[in-house]
Amino acid sequence: MINFTSHNLVDTQNLAKILARVIQPGSLILLSGPLGSGKTAFTQAFGRQLGIDRAIKSPTYTIAKEYELNQLADRMVHIDAYRLEEGGADTVDFDLFFDQQTISLVEWPQYIMDYLPKNYIKIAFELVEQNQRQIEITLSPKADNNHQIIFQKFEDHIERID
Numbered sequence: 001m002i003n004f005t006s007h008n009l010v011d012t013q014n015l016a017k018i019l020a021r022v023i024q025p026g027s028l029i030l031l032s033g034p035l036g037s038g039k040t041a042f043t044q045a046f047g048r049q050l051g052i053d054r055a056i057k058s059p060t061y062t063i064a065k066e067y068e069l070n071q072l073a074d075r076m077v078h079i080d081a082y083r084l085e086e087g088g089a090d091t092v093d094f095d096l097f098f099d100q101q102t103i104s105l106v107e108w109p110q111y112i113m114d115y116l117p118k119n120y121i122k123i124a125f126e127l128v129e130q131n132q133r134q135i136e137i138t139l140s141p142k143a144d145n146n147h148q149i150i151f152q153k154f155e156d157h158i159e160r161i162d
Contacts, residue, residue, distance in 0.1 A: 002137040002155050005128075012038045012133060013045035015158070019121075020049035022153035024146055025073035026100040028117055030109040033125030038133050039107045042123070043078055046105065050076060058107060063092055074101040081108040089115055118142040121151055 006012045031039040040058045047056045052067045058080045059065040067076045077097040094115040126134040139151045
């Protein structure tokens with residue numbers, strides 16, 4: 001487990017950029033936390049670091065948004081499962097979003113855990129004060145070698161800035 005204190009938006013964005021530098025195709029990142037805790041800001045900085053120039057907005061109404069990548073992987077998929085709290089996840093073919101050439105980020109994953117692969121890195125945001133966040137990063141118990149390597153590299157880079 002990695003614990004990181006973000007004192008402002010820039011800290012959160014820098015954390016996302018670090019992960020984007022060590023990420024690999026086929027990766028799944030779960031982002032949890034209350035509204036306004038930094039999940040979408042993290043995803044925006046992550047995507048920019050991967051070379052996405054267009055606006056990255058939370059796909060709350062469309063559930064998923066795909067962004068083509070020119071390097072590293074074929075695409076980044078951003079899923080926002082907030083609207084699926086009351087059900088409806090069974091109507092979405094989530095398998096389309098998880099393959100070995102895709103990097104996927106999921107906000108509100110607790111609403112669709114039954115539909116997600118068991119290999120992931122989870123980033124949990126907790127509001128401490130107006131600008132401060134406590135961020136906990138964990139590796140899934142069934143993480144494959146790819147996710148374990150990414151997690152270790154991520155941890156190594158964070159230790160240098162924390």
